[in-house]
Amino acid sequence: MSIIDDSGVLAVATRLMRLSEQLRKDGAQVYKEYGIDFEPKWFPVIYVLYYKPQLGVVELAAEIGYTHPSTISLLKELEMQKLVRGQKDKTDQRKRLIQLTAQGHALVAQMEPVWQVFREAFAGLLDTPHNLMQAITEVENNFREKSLLQRALQQRR
Amino acid sequence: MSIIDDSGVLAVATRLMRLSEQLRKDGAQVYKEYGIDFEPKWFPVIYVLYYKPQLGVVELAAEIGYTHPSTISLLKELEMQKLVRGQKDKTDQRKRLIQLTAQGHALVAQMEPVWQVFREAFAGLLDTPHNLMQAITEVENNFREKSLLQRALQQRR
DNA sequence: AAAAAATATGTAGTTAACTACGTAGATAAA
DNA sequence: TTTATCTACGTAGTTAACTACATATTTTTT
Secondary structure, X not given: OHHHHHOHHHHHHHHHHHHHHHHHHHHHHHHHHOOOOOOHHHHHHHHHHHHOOOEEHHHHHHHHOOOHHHHHHHHHHHXXXXXXXXXXXXXXXXOEEEEEOHHHHHHHHHHHHHHHHXXXXXXXXXXXXXXXXXXXXXXXXXXXXOOHHHHHHHOOO | OHHHHHOHHHHHHHHHHHHHHHHHXXXXXXXXXXXXXXXXXXXXXXXXXXXXXXXXHHHHHHXXXXXXXXXXXXXXXXXXXXXXXXXXXXXXXXXXXXEEOHHHHHHHHHHHHHHHHHHXXXXXXXXXXXXXHHHHHHHHHHHHHOOHHHHHHHOXX
């Protein structure tokens, strides 16, 4: 796919997605190899609930950066796995507060060492002259300041 | 989503996907604002065919980095739009050679200036201390050399 | 206090990638 | 030269995100 790579910046989105998918696929395999029944897509929910033990569905969605319907469908899977559970908020009947189950906490404990393995594997992979994590952060900041759309439209004058 | 961002490297895949989606969404909007009926997901196919005017379906898929079924469904849309067409290879009856139509070429001509707008908009967005494009290339190279999975398994001994 | 607006959750349907499988034709091996 | 394998393409079904809409509850406004 040399031509696409050569298109430079025009195909960034494609390349970001490709990389993201490769990493996710490998991630799934790593959990499997370590004998843990866990899908990478669950990570954001579990990780956030580990640090913020009680969150409403929408709050959780905002925290992981997904839409709430996507979050709901993740939660359904995680509830099926008995890793999280939800209960009505006493003071706001609309809200369903989500938290890790005991089993969820146990799984986190089991995954901690694997997460450490990931950190080290990523370190080797990502520690290059133009550090990817920092690059992403920088681009996210630039984007927040002025989106691609705004930048493009600005050139019309 | 501070917690996910703080998780550092563990949520790279999520962050890559998020960024990719933002860019694609803005990209679609830019074409629209410039009055061009074009979806960003079509870009790789059109761009590659512009530089390699005749490719089989599988060759094209390899060139854009997608699976061939994904490519086929893109091609169906593009054929519907009359931007590309395919014809049987004379010497190999299995192959369907894909090329831009006249209309496809006309659209490329119309998009060229918009691509230039993109290049400049991206320049502002992506030119940060840790250049994203270079970071991606570097990580892709590292990954090719040794995948995340291999790196993770290697730590087991 | 009633009406209007906002918020929290949920459902339905869409999209754009994927994997798995099947078939026809070309190439290699027996 | 027949058989086996490989290659190119296509279809069907899955997945994991999305948008749009619906409903219930809370908060704000009049």
